[in-house]
Amino acid sequence: MRLLASWTHWARAENYTLAAIREAYTASFALIAAGQCPRFRGDVNQDAVEIAKLFIAYLEDRGVLACLPAKPVAPLVVEFAAWAREQRGLAETTLSTYLGTIRPFVEALGERPAAYDAVTIRAYMTDRARAVSVARMKGISVGIRAFLRFLIATGRCRPGLDHAMPNVAGWRLASIPRFLPDADIARIIEACDGERRLRDRAIILLLVRLGLRASEVARLSFGDIDWRQGSIRLFGKSRREELLPLTQEIGDALLAYIERGRPALAVPSLFLTEYAPLRPIDRITVKCLVKRALKRGGVESHYRGAHILRHSAATAMLRHGVSLTDVGTVLRHRSPEMTAHYAKVDIALLAAIAQPWPGRSPC
DSSP, X not given: OHHHHHHHHHHHHTTOOGGGHHXXXXXXXXXXXXXXXXXXXXXXXXXXXXXXXXXHHHXXXXXXXXXXXXXXXXXXXXXXXXXXXXXXXXXXXXXXHHHHHHHHHHHHHOSOGGGOOHHHHXXXXXXXXXXXXXXXXXXXXXXXXXXXXXXXXXXXXXXXXGGGSOOOOOOTTXXXXXXXXXXXXXXXXXXXXXXXXXXXHHHHHHHHHHOOOHHHHHHOBGGGEETTTTEEEXXXXXXXXXXXXXXXXXXXXHHHIIIIISOOOOOSBSOBOSSSSOOBOOHHHHHHHHHHHHHHTTOOOSOOSTHHHHHHHHHHHHHTTOOHHHHHHHXXXXXXXXXXXXXXXXXXXXXXXXXXXXXXXXX
């Protein structure tokens, strides 16, 4: 209520009426995205905008606002989604990311794949590259290439058209892994102490000790926890079923949340939202939870999502003597190259194996 009141106070001051509440939300979201803080009451900028979106959904549910018609999805995109689920086993989070890149592609090139050619595909990719970062461009390239392979597999366009996709400049595994030191991890865990944050503590421990992804945490159910064998069952990328150890620390945190913190809602999902409407959490909830924990713990980091804790778990295991093979097993990497990426942070080990420069003597 406090967050919503701060946002509506700003909306009134900007002369927005109830009928124009969607325009007010769009304007406030645009200001936040541009780094310009609207004059809300208190330091509640991003949270207030998120609550405003929830309030608009409530008004639509009560019939105060008319629901906006959903934007139609091209039949070709719908068919790709079904094919990706059934034939490729894509997780819903990955598929959602792909669809976000494929819809604009189909809108730009049309719904006749037989008319696609290398020139139009490359022109589209070149135009997109002018407006997004290299990392984002790589994601767009992956999604569109998967879509082209679907078109080829179903006979809608000629074979080999996926090779018309230009490569995005970059070197594989060239960057340094992003991670937080042990002291910051301890502060994040301490920031989740207390009876009011039993859920937060259990989720943070799953992220920093086992390196789970946000979507994997959100999908956990009671059936995935084997208390007798001390294991957690996960369904990772491509729906692969894998087991991880349930440590004493994580098990105690989960039991504390189940017994004293979890709302009494008869659903199999392990983690639920704290406030009405009560429902299973999603990966965005986990991301926001981590962001708030970092803020409470006073941890300064440019990267504030849940994935920074997965990187931190990997580097912490390496620093404590765990082999790269074992780290890859915990993180469930399919390629050893991905795990080797984390070896770059062990400066002491790298110094021990580094060869002297063959040129002139050091100063």
